[in-house]
Amino acid sequence: MIASQFLVLAAALFALGVYGLLVRRNAVLVLLSVELMLAAVNINLVVFEAMWRTSEAIGQVFSIFVLTVAAAEVGIGLAIILMIFRNRQSANVDELDLMRW
Amino acid sequence: MGSLLFAAAEATHAGDGGWWADTAGIMLISPFVAFLLILAFGKRLRYNGAEFAIGALAINTVWAVVLFVLNMTEGVLREPVRFVVGDIGSGLTFELGWAVDGLSIMMYLLVNLVGLLVFTYAVGYMEGDRRVPWFFAAFSLFAGSMLLLVGAPNLVQLIIGWEGVGLASYLLIGFYWEDHENVNAGNKAFMVNKLADVGLLLGAVFLGVAIGSFDFAELNLAAVEGNAALSAVAIAGGALLFFGAMGKSAQFPFHIWLPDAMAGPTPVSALMHAATMVTAGIYLMARTFPLYQQMAADLRPWMVAIGTITLFAMGLLALVVDDIKKVLAYSTVSQLGYMMTAVAAGGYTAGLFHLFTHAFFKALLFLGAGSVIHAVHSNNMSDMGGLRKYMPRTYATFVIGALALAGIFPLSGFWSKDEILATLGHEGYTAVMWIAIAGAFVTAFYMTRAVALTFHGTYKGHGHPHESPPVMTVPLIALAVPSVVAGLLNIPGVSWPGIGNFTEWLAVRVVPMGDHHAEAIDFFLAGVGLLAAVAGIVLGWLIFAPDRDTQQARDRLEIPVLYPLFRRKYYMDDVALGISRFTMGPFARFVNWTNTYIIDGVVNGVGGLVYHLARFIYGGVDQRGIDGIVNGLSAAADAAGSGLRKLQTGRVQQYAASFVMGAIVLVIVFVLVR
Numbered sequence: 046m047i048a049s050q051f052l053v054l055a056a057a058l059f060a061l062g063v064y065g066l067l068v069r070r071n072a073v074l075v076l077l078s079v080e081l082m083l084a085a086v087n088i089n090l091v092v093f094e095a096m097w098r099t100s101e102a103i104g105q106v107f108s109i110f111v112l113t114v115a116a117a118e119v120g121i122g123l124a125i126i127l128m129i130f131r132n133r134q135s136a137n138v139d140e141l142d143l144m145r146w
Numbered sequence: 147m148g149s150l151l152f153a154a155a156e157a158t159h160a161g162d163g164g165w166w167a168d169t170a171g172i173m174l175i176s177p178f179v180a181f182l183l184i185l186a187f188g189k190r191l192r193y194n195g196a197e198f199a200i201g202a203l204a205i206n207t208v209w210a211v212v213l214f215v216l217n218m219t220e221g222v223l224r225e226p227v228r229f230v231v232g233d234i235g236s237g238l239t240f241e242l243g244w245a246v247d248g249l250s251i252m253m254y255l256l257v258n259l260v261g262l263l264v265f266t267y268a269v270g271y272m273e274g275d276r277r278v279p280w281f282f283a284a285f286s287l288f289a290g291s292m293l294l295l296v297g298a299p300n301l302v303q304l305i306i307g308w309e310g311v312g313l314a315s316y317l318l319i320g321f322y323w324e325d326h327e328n329v330n331a332g333n334k335a336f337m338v339n340k341l342a343d344v345g346l347l348l349g350a351v352f353l354g355v356a357i358g359s360f361d362f363a364e365l366n367l368a369a370v371e372g373n374a375a376l377s378a379v380a381i382a383g384g385a386l387l388f389f390g391a392m393g394k395s396a397q398f399p400f401h402i403w404l405p406d407a408m409a410g411p412t413p414v415s416a417l418m419h420a421a422t423m424v425t426a427g428i429y430l431m432a433r434t435f436p437l438y439q440q441m442a443a444d445l446r447p448w449m450v451a452i453g454t455i456t457l458f459a460m461g462l463l464a465l466v467v468d469d470i471k472k473v474l475a476y477s478t479v480s481q482l483g484y485m486m487t488a489v490a491a492g493g494y495t496a497g498l499f500h501l502f503t504h505a506f507f508k509a510l511l512f513l514g515a516g517s518v519i520h521a522v523h524s525n526n527m528s529d530m531g532g533l534r535k536y537m538p539r540t541y542a543t544f545v546i547g548a549l550a551l552a553g554i555f556p557l558s559g560f561w562s563k564d565e566i567l568a569t570l571g572h573e574g575y576t577a578v579m580w581i582a583i584a585g586a587f588v589t590a591f592y593m594t595r596a597v598a599l600t601f602h603g604t605y606k607g608h609g610h611p612h613e614s615p616p617v618m619t620v621p622l623i624a625l626a627v628p629s630v631v632a633g634l635l636n637i638p639g640v641s642w643p644g645i646g647n648f649t650e651w652l653a654v655r656v657v658p659m660g661d662h663h664a665e666a667i668d669f670f671l672a673g674v675g676l677l678a679a680v681a682g683i684v685l686g687w688l689i690f691a692p693d694r695d696t697q698q699a700r701d702r703l704e705i706p707v708l709y710p711l712f713r714r715k716y717y718m719d720d721v722a723l724g725i726s727r728f729t730m731g732p733f734a735r736f737v738n739w740t741n742t743y744i745i746d747g748v749v750n751g752v753g754g755l756v757y758h759l760a761r762f763i764y765g766g767v768d769q770r771g772i773d774g775i776v777n778g779l780s781a782a783a784d785a786a787g788s789g790l791r792k793l794q795t796g797r798v799q800q801y802a803a804s805f806v807m808g809a810i811v812l813v814i815v816f817v818l819v820r
Contacts, residue, residue: 063806066802066806067799067802067803067806068799075798138797138798138799139797141796141798142796142797143796144794145794145795145796
């Protein structure tokens with residue numbers, strides 16, 4: 046099995062996520078970029094599980110964990126963003142600098 | 147020690163005094179108790195604390211009289227009671243206790259009996275005066291110290307009592323301290339005595355270290371047995387003890403303090419500066435008699451010389467002073483000279499017998515003088531005169547005292563002075579004996595002058611003199627009795643049935659020793675002595691009695707060279723003052739200079755140094771150094787915090803960028819390392 050194509054896909058997806066994370070101004074899109082990075086990681090996990098076939102299927106199990114954590118994270122993150130938007134009528138992360146010195 | 151005591155006791159057939167001797171220490175304690183009680187309660191009592199003072203001495207007198215009577219009838223000799231108080235080191239111990247033998251019993255009687263009478267008299271004399279409780283307190287302090295002194299079984303306790311009486315003397319001479327002159331008199335007495343006390347202290351150390359004990363019995367025993375260690379220091383130690391005795395007993399040239407000591411109240415003069423305290427030096431010489439008899443015999447001519455100068459030269463001074471108390475004071479110095487001469491010449495009994503009789507008639511004379519002073523409010527005989535009409539009891543007793551002092555048969559002074567003359571003749575001091583006879587003439591002369599100027603002629607003072615109250619005259623009468631009869635106790639060759647005589651009572655002692663006692667009356671010597679006294683009285687009477695209006699002029703007795711010499715007291719005071727001014731003066735200035743410039747300089751220098759060092763430590767080390775480090779650290783932390791907190795921008799994407807950069811760096815590192 047040739048893994049490199051999947052790994053390239055995952056790397057590209059991760060890089061796309063990092064780009065989005067760093068440059069997007071809308072908090073929702075930043076959150077979306079994080080999801081992209083998590084997805085890239087999941088692809089890696091699944092690919093390597095498919096390659097080596099561990100007896101406990103660790104790669105798949107961890108990919109499920111990552112999905113779970115991602116779902117929780119998104120739930121909380123969206124809730125925070127929603128509250129911030131309600132208070133400030135904006136979801137621009139450049140303006141969200143309350144937690145500074 | 148014990149066996150010797152036993153042998154001595156057997157030799158003199160003495161009893162041990164029983165319970166009375168065992169408890170004789172009460173006499174040494176009760177005046178001190180009275181002293182404290184008077185200080186605490188004296189002010190609130192009717193007689194200002196005299197109750198305690200008299201009570202204490204009344205109790206003491208019971209003991210003293212019982213012991214004296216026991217000693218008369220059977221002899222009392224008890225091993226001195228000793229309590230070891232502390233360890234001095236070198237095998238010496240500090241002991242307190244009381245001696246019970248012939249000598250100390252005689253002194254117990256004298257101090258307590260005369261003391262009791264003088265204290266009683268003082269109640270009347272001090273009535274309405276200043277600080278009466280303090281007077282009786284200090285007087286009790288004196289009585290206690292004096293008993294501590296005469297009861298001392300060792301030199302250390304004697305010195306304690308010695309200093310105690312010195313202190314009481316100082317306090318009471320300066321009793322009227324509002325007058326600066328009285329304070330000076332007290333200081334003079336204290337300083338002269340202190341100077342002499344150095345001798346006593348050194349002598350005690352010399353002798354005590356030599357024989358390994360301060361005990362008188364040990365000392366006398368060593369002297370009798372010819373202890374080699376003692377004989378090596380006997381001359382030096384004996385001379386030093388004598389030096390101390392000269393100060394307390396006012397021997398030439400230390401006599402200068404005693405006339406000035408008359409600044410104190412008259413009862414003080416009577417008890418301390420006539421009857422008891424000033425005889426402490428004689429008592430010390432008698433206590434250590436074997437030392438001078440057996441070992442320091444070379445000293446004796448010198449001691450006799452000092453005593454002779456004192457007895458003759460000081461008697462002459464009594465001729466020219468106007469202050470009646472100073473007449474008596476010079477008389478006292480002169481009589482102390484007699485005692486010292488007698489003891490030094492070897493007349494143990496003679497000296498002590500004169501001490502015994504002198505205590506009665508001199509206390510009587512002082513109290514009589516006090517009675518007169520009380521009446522006319524002046525010490526000067528030029529303010530008196532003709533008082534015999536106003537004060538018959540005082541006059542009668544004073545004349546008895548004067549006759550006793552002059553040595554008129556058969557009063558006590560005749561017998562004791564005759565005993566001294568006999569001893570001097572027997573011991574070979576013939577020249578001294580004639581000087582002493584001449585002294586007897588002078589004594590009679592000045593006492594006649596005092597009586598004539600005070601009681602005869604016309605009254606020259608102001609106000610109305612009156613006889614003193616009974617509380618004062620009764621003690622006078624009580625003292626007149628022994629002044630008359632005490633001499634009969636020691637008539638040469640007479641031993642009264644059942645009680646013996648004074649010589650035998652005194653001979654009751656731990657270490658037997660020999661001294662001369664005349665076996666029979668030397669009629670020639672007694673006659674010459676009596677003749678001298680009568681001549682003195684007659685001459686005095688001729689000069690001072692008839693010329694009532696010109697008494698003042700006659701009083702001067704202005705013999706060209708002698709009179710100024712006497713008035714200026716042989717310039718002794720000037721010499722003493724000069725010595726102290728030219729020796730102590732520069733020394734005092736030097737000490738002052740040293741103090742101001744050297745000691746203070748060192749102190750100030752050290753102080754300044756410490757100050758500047760402290761300033762440096764505070765400013766340089768503490769403020770700049772330590773605080774600088776602390777402040778610097780906190781400032782650095784502050785600055786670092788201020789700088790670093792800028793990193794926390796609050797912008798999530800910056801954090802994420804840093805995070806990614808970090809991750810990329812780690813990846814590169816991993817790749818390169820591998």
